Amino acid sequence: GAGVSQSPSNKVTEKGKDVELRCDPISGHTALYWYRQSLGQGLEFLIYFQGNSAPDKSGLPSDRFSAERTGGSVSTLTIQRTQQEDSAVYLCASSLIVAGPRETQYFGPGTRLLVL
């Protein structure tokens, strides 16, 4: 597609349930990022994938959070046993990493997660 897409747009779940958030990056982009943004706050880095390298998971807040990227394209962020503090907008971005300086990120519209 023309841009980064995310699904679902909105997700309401009950505390303790698992959720899966999906990101479709721009075709050909080798890097994919997940961020979390709480209401009125900045972006909190969660994880990134770059090509076939091991992902940088240093931003994942707990072991309830995991992510995978299949075939170097689509990524799924999974939150197990959701808590109310997980409520936020989850943003995905992709970029084309080439040798040299870091490049621009292209963001999806986000998934707004509400844990009741």
Place this chain on the structure above:
Amino acid sequence: SQQGEEDPQALSIQEGENATMNCSYKTSINNLQWYRQNSGRGLVHLILIRSNEREKHSGRLRVTLDTSKKSSSLLITASRAADTASYFCATALTSGTYKYIFGTGTRLKVLA
């Protein structure tokens, strides 16, 4: 504390005025980028300035970078109501990672 912190946190100006927001960071960077966010959803890239550049222009946007002070500023000239948004700086670190660190954002409101 965060790598990038913007100030002011919020700014309200009249249409036609200039808006200036600042970003400070803590560690060495490869480049610094500014993004705009409308309505709490996806971010849109505005401009990228590399560590060996001091100033860059794009339309009504002017960005400066002072690596000695670890700070950057974004100037929007002749502001319009459509510029109302949150603005974030993001720093790309120099080595070992492709991770970006985002600042806390400046909420700009342009009054018609």
